Amino acid sequence: MxxxxxxxxxxxxxxxxxxxxxxxxxxxxxxxxxxxxxxxxxxxxxxxxxxxxxxxxxxxxxxxxxxxxxxxxxxxxxxxxxxxxxxxxxxxxxxxxxxxxxxxxxxxxxxxxxxxxxxxxxxxxxxxxxxxxxxxxxxxxxxxxxxxxxxxxxxxxxxxxxxxxxxxxxAIKLASMEEINMMYEHLEKTLRKLGYGEKGGMHLLDVIMKSFRRLFGRTGLMHKEVNMVRGICTQIEKRVG
Amino acid sequence: MxxxxxxxxxxxxxxxxxxxxxxxxxxxxxxxxxxxxxxxxxxxxxxxxxxxxxxxxxxxxxxxxxxxxxxxxxxxxxxxxxxxxxxxxxxxxxxxxxxxxxxxxxxxxxxxxxxxxxxxxxxxxxxxxxxxxxxxxxxxxxxxxxxxxxxxxxxxxxxxxxxxxxxxxxAIKLASMEEINMMYEHLEKTLRKLGYGEKGGMHLLDVIMKSFRRLFGRTGLMHKEVNMVRGICTQIEKRVG
CATH class of the missing domain: 3.40.1280.10 (SPOUT methyltransferase, trefoil knot domain)
Incomplete structure (x- = not known):
């Protein structure tokens, strides 16, 4: 291989x-x-x-x-x-x-x-x-x-x-940076729709997104993991009208 | 310190x-x-x-x-x-x-x-x-x-x-295994409520939880990260009736 x-x-x-x-x-x-x-x-x-x-x-x-x-x-x-x-x-x-x-x-x-x-x-x-x-x-x-x-x-x-x-x-298929950045956008959009981190306004959502970037950045995401996170986001969007 | x-x-x-x-x-x-x-x-x-x-x-x-x-x-x-x-x-x-x-x-x-x-x-x-x-x-x-x-x-x-x-x-405060396991339980409950991974029945949810365990296991979760994931779960539960 x-x-x-x-x-x-x-x-x-x-x-x-x-x-x-x-x-x-x-x-x-x-x-x-x-x-x-x-x-x-x-x-x-x-x-x-x-x-x-x-x-x-x-x-x-x-x-x-x-x-x-x-x-x-x-x-x-x-x-x-x-x-x-x-x-x-x-x-x-x-x-x-x-x-x-x-x-x-x-x-x-x-x-x-x-x-x-x-x-x-x-x-x-x-x-x-x-x-x-x-x-x-x-x-x-x-x-x-x-x-x-x-x-x-x-x-x-x-x-x-x-x-x-x-x-x-x-071979583990690692996600590309482009894919990962699209995932972050999707995640941010979903959290906004969900109203998570609203208390402190947009600033708190920024902090949360930075935390996710650090968390996922430390581990190195695989292709299928990116898909899993996005799949969950899509499901949240569907269910939260 | x-x-x-x-x-x-x-x-x-x-x-x-x-x-x-x-x-x-x-x-x-x-x-x-x-x-x-x-x-x-x-x-x-x-x-x-x-x-x-x-x-x-x-x-x-x-x-x-x-x-x-x-x-x-x-x-x-x-x-x-x-x-x-x-x-x-x-x-x-x-x-x-x-x-x-x-x-x-x-x-x-x-x-x-x-x-x-x-x-x-x-x-x-x-x-x-x-x-x-x-x-x-x-x-x-x-x-x-x-x-x-x-x-x-x-x-x-x-x-x-x-x-x-x-x-x-x-010093970074690492989450304890107990805390992390409670987070996994919360996450699984939330995904079930969300109806994510339902297509293949419960089996698919098991696979998803295993993927999350591997993903988070690779990186080592901090206390505040566990709280963030659980906070999102709580918000999903609130919004998905």
């Missing part, structure tokens, strides 16, 4: 300094169904340290494409996501990875998405960040928010894996 | 063989707000390999409690979750980690929960699995489902972190 998003998503490590981290990232990718690894000016990594960490993902490790510049590595990209750790002074409007996750999945249906991970110690440079269509951070505990490189790669791949995973041999 | 679930959750590595993995697990824990690390018969780990991987989580690494048996390590537990990889022949009824996640969070509000991770090569033994209240697997790609030990620890801690994370300085 084809799982298109996986084929179109590329993991790019920019100047990784640890061979073990590269091997470990390769394993994380294979564990989650990804294959496309690109390395920009990596440390020497075809050694025991990397093979040991890659374990049975040596095919992903050895299949990695090596580039001498980030521009070359990402030249086929429709979307470039840079991962970063929020600095004391924010350099850039930073979203979280979860904010862009639905958009990554949608874009990757038909287009190449490249997700960048910077150096272990210094992350991505300002110049590299300028090449990104979005810059995101991975939320973590304030006491120590800096993730190990392979952990960051694993989490990103795992979240993508979860949202596109096969279920009982059937 | 107290974040109780974190204080009551203990990560237990059973006979870990790699010092780097122990250090890396300590970092994963600190990144996600956890501190309680227990080690059962670990390899020698107070060395450069472990410190290098722990990075700034050396406090978690050095604070680890060492035990000579799993029984001793888990004697204060109310709930013991064993993580395992599904074998060719299933030894045990295996749930996924996501199936028990809400229960872990609920239990950890007031009780100690221990989550076990087995040896890098052989996982947990049958005898160790018998000590568990639940055995779960972490879903992964079929081509290579065996996760790196520290990746498994990181994912489990990260999912717990996400569901109990602070939001704008406010």
């Amino acid at each position: 084809e799982r298109k998003p996986f084929q179109n998503i590329h993991i790019v490590l920019v100047e990784p300094q640890g061979a073990g981290n590269i091997g470990s990232a390769a394993r994380a990718m294979k564990n989650t169904g990804f294959k496309n690894l690109a390395l920009v000016n990596p440390v020497d990594y075809k050694n025991d340290e990397a093979y040991k960490m890659a374990c049975k993902a040596d095919d992903v490790l050895l299949g990695a494409k090596v580039f001498t510049s980030l521009e070359n590595a990402t030249k086929d990209a429709s979307m470039v996501i840079g991962t970063t750790r929020r600095k004391g002074r924010i350099r850039y409007p930073v979203l979280t990875f979860y904010d862009v996750l639905p958009r990554i999945i949608e874009t990757a249906q038909k287009n190449n998405v490249f997700i960048l991970f910077g150096r272990e110690d210094k992350g991505l440079s300002n110049k590299e960040i300028e090449l990104c269509s979005d810059v995101v951070e991975i939320p973590a505990d304030k006491s120590y928010p800096s993730l190990n490189l392979s952990h960051a790669v694993f989490l990103v791949c795992y979240e993508l894996f979860k949202h596109t995973a096969e279920e009982k041999g059937q | 107290e974040r109780k679930p974190f204080q009551n959750i203990h990560i237990v590595l059973v006979e870990p063989q790699g010092a780097g993995n122990i250090g890396s697990a300590a970092r994963a824990m600190k990144n996600t707000g956890f501190k309680n690390l227990a080690l059962v018969n670990p390899v020698d780990y107070k060395n450069d390999e472990a410190y290098k991987m722990a990075c700034k989580a050396d406090d978690v690494l050095l604070g680890a409690k060492v035990f000579t048996s799993l029984e001793n390590a888990t004697k204060d537990a109310s709930m013991v979750i064993g993580t395992t990889r599904r074998k060719g022949r299933i030894r045990y009824p295996v749930l996924t980690f996501y199936d028990v996640l809400p229960r872990i969070i609920e239990t950890a509000q007031k009780n100690n929960v221990f989550i076990l991770f087995g040896r890098e090569d052989k996982g947990l033994s049958n005898k160790e699995i018998e000590l568990c209240s639940d055995v779960v697997e972490i879903p992964a790609d079929k081509s290579y489902p065996s996760l790196n030990l520290s990746h498994a620890v990181f994912l489990v801690c990260y999912e717990l972190f996400k569901h109990t994370a602070e939001e704008k300085g406010q």
